[in-house]
Amino acid sequence: MNNKVQVNYEYMNRERGLTRLWLAWPDREKVTNFHATRSPSQRSTIIDQELAYFELEAGESVQLSYTSQRYSSDKSPLSYDARSFYLMSSVLSPVNDEIRKLAQEITTGSETESEKAKRLFEYLVEQFQYVYPPKSRGSSAFLIEKKGDCGEYSFLYAALCRALQIPCRTIVGTWAVGKMQAHVWNEVYIEETGWIPVDCSMAYIQKKKKWQFLFSDVKTLPWRKYFGSTEGQRIVFSFDAEIPLKPEYTGFDEKEEASHTKPASFFKIEKSPFYWGYQSLKGAAPYLQPAYVKFDNKNLLEEGAKIDNRSYLGEWTVKESGLRGFTFLLKRICFAVIIIGVILGLLVDNDYLTIINNLALVLVSGSFLIRGERPLLFGPFTVVFLLGFLSAVSG
Numbered sequence: 001m002n003n004k005v006q007v008n009y010e011y012m013n014r015e016r017g018l019t020r021l022w023l024a025w026p027d028r029e030k031v032t033n034f035h036a037t038r039s040p041s042q043r044s045t046i047i048d049q050e051l052a053y054f055e056l057e058a059g060e061s062v063q064l065s066y067t068s069q070r071y072s073s074d075k076s077p078l079s080y081d082a083r084s085f086y087l088m089s090s091v092l093s094p095v096n097d098e099i100r101k102l103a104q105e106i107t108t109g110s111e112t113e114s115e116k117a118k119r120l121f122e123y124l125v126e127q128f129q130y131v132y133p134p135k136s137r138g139s140s141a142f143l144i145e146k147k148g149d150c151g152e153y154s155f156l157y158a159a160l161c162r163a164l165q166i167p168c169r170t171i172v173g174t175w176a177v178g179k180m181q182a183h184v185w186n187e188v189y190i191e192e193t194g195w196i197p198v199d200c201s202m203a204y205i206q207k208k209k210k211w212q213f214l215f216s217d218v219k220t221l222p223w224r225k226y227f228g229s230t231e232g233q234r235i236v237f238s239f240d241a242e243i244p245l246k247p248e249y250t251g252f253d254e255k256e257e258a259s260h261t262k263p264a265s266f267f268k269i270e271k272s273p274f275y276w277g278y279q280s281l282k283g284a285a286p287y288l289q290p291a292y293v294k295f296d297n298k299n300l301l302e303e304g305a306k307i308d309n310r311s312y313l314g315e316w317t318v319k320e321s322g323l324r325g326f327t328f329l330l331k332r333i334c335f336a337v338i339i340i341g342v343i344l345g346l347l348v349d350n351d352y353l354t355i356i357n358n359l360a361l362v363l364v365s366g367s368f369l370i371r372g373e374r375p376l377l378f379g380p381f382t383v384v385f386l387l388g389f390l391s392a393v394s395g
Contacts, residue, residue, distance in 0.1 A: 017296025
């Protein structure tokens with residue numbers, strides 16, 4: 001199957017005044033057919049991530065489109081600066097005495113870095129629960145609540161690995177299919193191997209909530225395989241959370257802006273309100289998926305004014321190509337045919353309608369099978385639906 005996907009991204013300033021935009025910039029050596037509707041005012045590089053900076057007046061936008069390979073981990077050696085960066089303590093992934101003690105307790109008896117990293121993976125899968133949205137973001141809150149989404153699993157896993165001096169980074173990206181299908185996972189650096197993927201949240205779902213991805217367009221794996229491999233249906237926006245922003249981010253100051261209304265809190269970080277679009281984490285974005293913004297304080301003047309949800313991250317779509325793109329579209333068409341057929345079947349009794357419905361079921365189930373999505377389930381379903389179709393035709 002074709003391993004390439006088409007990525008389209010747009011950020012439009014739908015708010016009052018000037019919006020400052022920091023955007024994770026695609027690696028031009030890894031993408032093709034790249035096009036941007038405007039050039040950034042400034043570009044900067046932080047370790048593995050290039051940032052583009054834009055200033056957009058109300059109504060202005062920037063659009064990106066490019067062809068990308070689906071995600072695979074990097075096996076290249078780790079530089080000294082990169083190692084230091086991916087061992088750092090941060091707000092979301094703090095390396096403190098509590099984290100160090102827990103990491104050592106979990107990995108007692110493990111000798112190699114790979115064994116330790118795997119023990120940490122298994123611990124998070126067993127001891128924590130996937131819940132979206134979380135009450136508060138950050139490792140410390142996750143340790144208390146024991147509940148969180150893919151971000152919280154990733155932030156805590158990074159903190160635990162770093163506490164053992166194992167370089168680890170949070171990968172911020174999206175599933176490589178559909179619109180706005182955000183996802184976050186990890187990569188851990190093993191000296192003899194290089195970067196390997198680790199996805200604790202997907203491992204938890206496949207171990208305890210398999211139904212959640214039952215009809216998804218994403219292929220799933222047995223839970224243990226999410227340590228060291230992925231299904232390959234994802235792309236990366238940015239490498240690690242809390243990437244320092246350049247130019248400097250000037251945050252919301254309640255004292256200086258006392259005449260303004262308080263901004264809406266997008267979520268909490270370590271149980272304290274965080275004002276997305278008005279505040280940074282010590283000069284860094286919490287994460288780039290793929291953007292972070294600074295709204296104009298004009299938006300605080302109107303009591304009860306709300307920010308358009310699209311203004312927080314922008315909008316993106318990822319389209320598969322080749323056979324994968326064809327089967328994705330086929331599933332959508334056949335699902336629509338089945339729904340219409342069921343409705344019409346309640347109104348009229350027609351043999352041709354029965355044949356069409358049965359054929360649509362075969363094509364839907366067969367598409368899941370061709371894409372490698374739950375083959376143990378959709379393999380038998382395809383056979384059953386095919387027999388039903390042949391029976392309808394012969395009848």
